[in-house]
Amino acid sequence: xxxxxxxxxxxxxxxxxxxxxxxxxxxxxxxxxxxxxxxxxxxxxxxxxxxxxxxxxxxxxxxxxxxxxxxxxxxxxxxxxxxxxxxxxxxxxxxxxxxxxxxxxxxxxxxxxxxxxxxxxxxxxxxxxxxxxxxxxxxxxxxxxxxxxxxxxxxxxxxxxxxxxxxxxxxxxxxxxxxxxxxxxxxxxxxxxxxxxxxxxxxxxxxxxxxxxxxxxxxxxxxxxxxxxxxxxxxxxxxxxxxxxxxxxxxxxxxxxxxxxxxxxxxxxxxxxxxxxxxxxxxxxxxxxxxxxxxxxxxxxxxxxxxxxxxxxxxxxxxxxxxxxxxxxxxxxxxxxxxxxxxxxxxxxxxxxxxxxxxxxxxxxxxxxxxxxxxxxxxxxxxxxxxxxxxxxxxxxxxxxxxxxxxxxxxxxxxxxxx
Amino acid sequence: xxxxxxxxxxxxxxxxxxxxxxxxxxxxxxxxxxxxxxxxxxxxxxxxxxxxxxxxxxxxxxxxxxxxxxxxxxxxxxxxxxxxxxxxxxxxxxxxxxxxxxxx
Numbered sequence: 045x046x047x048x049x050x051x052x053x054x055x056x057x058x059x060x061x062x063x064x065x066x067x068x069x070x071x072x073x074x075x076x077x078x079x080x081x082x083x084x085x086x087x088x089x090x091x092x093x094x095x096x097x098x099x100x101x102x103x104x105x106x107x108x109x110x111x112x113x114x115x116x117x118x119x120x121x122x123x124x125x126x127x128x129x130x131x132x133x134x135x136x137x138x139x140x141x142x143x144x145x146x147x148x149x150x151x152x153x154x155x156x157x158x159x160x161x162x163x164x165x166x167x168x169x170x171x172x173x174x175x176x177x178x179x180x181x182x183x184x185x186x187x188x189x190x191x192x193x194x195x196x197x198x199x200x201x202x203x204x205x206x207x208x209x210x211x212x213x214x215x216x217x218x219x220x221x222x223x224x225x226x227x228x229x230x231x232x233x234x235x236x237x238x239x240x241x242x243x244x245x246x247x248x249x250x251x252x253x254x255x256x257x258x259x260x261x262x263x264x265x266x267x268x269x270x271x272x273x274x275x276x277x278x279x280x281x282x283x284x285x286x287x288x289x290x291x292x293x294x295x296x297x298x299x300x301x302x303x304x305x306x307x308x309x310x311x312x313x314x315x316x317x318x319x320x321x322x323x324x325x326x327x328x329x330x331x332x333x334x335x336x337x338x339x340x341x342x343x344x345x346x347x348x349x350x351x352x353x354x355x356x357x358x359x360x361x362x363x364x365x366x367x368x369x370x371x372x373x374x375x376x377x378x379x380x381x382x383x384x385x386x387x388x389x390x391x392x393x394x395x396x397x398x399x400x401x402x403x404x405x406x407x408x409x410x411x412x413x414x415x416x417x418x419x420x421x422x423x424x425x426x427x428x429x430x431x432x433x434x435x436x437x438x439x440x441x442x443x444x445x446x447x448x449x450x451x452x453x454x455x456x457x458x459x460x461x462x463x
Numbered sequence: 464x465x466x467x468x469x470x471x472x473x474x475x476x477x478x479x480x481x482x483x484x485x486x487x488x489x490x491x492x493x494x495x496x497x498x499x500x501x502x503x504x505x506x507x508x509x510x511x512x513x514x515x516x517x518x519x520x521x522x523x524x525x526x527x528x529x530x531x532x533x534x535x536x537x538x539x540x541x542x543x544x545x546x547x548x549x550x551x552x553x554x555x556x557x558x559x560x561x562x563x564x565x566x567x
């Protein structure tokens with residue numbers, strides 16, 4: 045990894061535990077996070093950091109501890125926020141990912157149907173057509189940016205389809221998604237200020253409010269997320285509560301965006317790093333679904349979720365006081381060799397391949413998991429059929445963000461099979 | 464011996480002998496009965512082994528974790544259970560396990 049002047053990999057093994065900075069988004073940008081979490085898992089699996097741009101917080105890094113917390117939603121609340129940063133006190137968006145039962149359950153069930161496998165079968169043909177279109181339009185034998193031409197484009201089109209969002213405006217969805225997760229406190233100062241983010245939230249809410257009113261009562265069948273909210277008694281009047289409506293829209297936009305997008309890029313990188321696995325999947329295309337799960341583990345596109353304690357609690361010998369932030373590092377749990385065999389290997393047919401933490405665990409487990417897996421499966425089915433080679437031809441650029449592990453640029457060259 | 468009958472959403476049936484100590488989820492996987500994904504491997508934390516259970520005798524009621532996971536299912540019924548949480552025990556009555564249209 046080439047790093048700019050002034051940035052170097054911290055010597056995580058040599059530093060005192062209390063000096064470890066678990067809030068540094070550069071560890072994902074320059075891909076040097078592995079040693080930090082390995083040391084925490086070994087020596088301090090429940091770690092306190094008293095000072096960070098996001099304030100004081102605890103880090104939980106072992107797989108089993110993360111699962112134990114996910115099971116105990118009474119002690120470890122998802123309110124008021126599931127990100128390491130706190131929401132603005134005057135603009136607390138309400139979204140079910142950041143709610144506890146029973147309200148969480150009602151709102152989640154209202155939109156669950158849209159990503160249920162029954163609906164996915166209907167979407168599959170459409171997704172495949174769009175994937176084929178994108179892959180067939182890629183240049184041959186010259187480098188192009190896979191992030192821009194494949195990952196971003198495909199996930200944007202999928203989101204626009206799910207919302208039935210005006211097609212010509214669809215890039216707004218991805219711009220908003222990037223904006224919502226770019227707070228300066230989790231982007232080493234490179235992201236957006238509060239004012240700019242609020243401006244975008246306002247624009248997004250305004251557009252979605254218009255769409256709500258255009259669709260309300262037009263008698264069409266509820267196949268998109270907006271109409272589904274309108275059709276369910278629990279959420280039929282959600283537009284009257286803008287902070288809740290906006291919260292849920294934001295959740296669905298972000299949830300269906302960075303995650304799949306970055307796994308689409310990650311897969312290319314991993315198959316280039318592990319050519320034996322590429323050979324394996326080319327010989328055994330029936331391994332694609334298993335490979336998709338392994339890509340999702342290996343990428344862990346959302347590296348953390350945060351909980352807040354509702355009482356004093358002891359975890360692995362550490363006393364955590366009521367009201368403190370507890371950050372669950374999924375990216376660390378997914379590389380914990382106490383549970384995941386040979387975690388540093390990208391191993392497309394590993395045993396229990398679906399048993400990873402990238403979707404979280406328990407009642408907040410990713411609602412769109414089957415949709416994400418389907419999008420990735422179709423991408424790889426179609427890509428492996430057309431391209432004889434898919435080669436990373438330059439250094440990937442990674443996202444500088446504590447909440448998102450991903451890629452901003454990935455130079456790739458492909459060659460097609462001669463038919 | 465407890466006989467377990469798995470009925471798929473399309474109505475097709477499969478009867479297998481239960482092994483004491485295995486869960487219904489593990490029993491299905493052991494006999495390659497489709498319709499159960501079991502992503503998390505048995506921790507009641509993924510909800511992808513949802514099923515509808517019919518049994519004449521008593522089986523232990525779901526605990527709070529299982530109940531919480533079942534609460535998310537849009538197709539939840541009174542006899543909804545997670546197959547990973549029901550262990551085949553000595554002398555257990557025969558049991559019918561209906562599988563839902565999909566897991567998620």
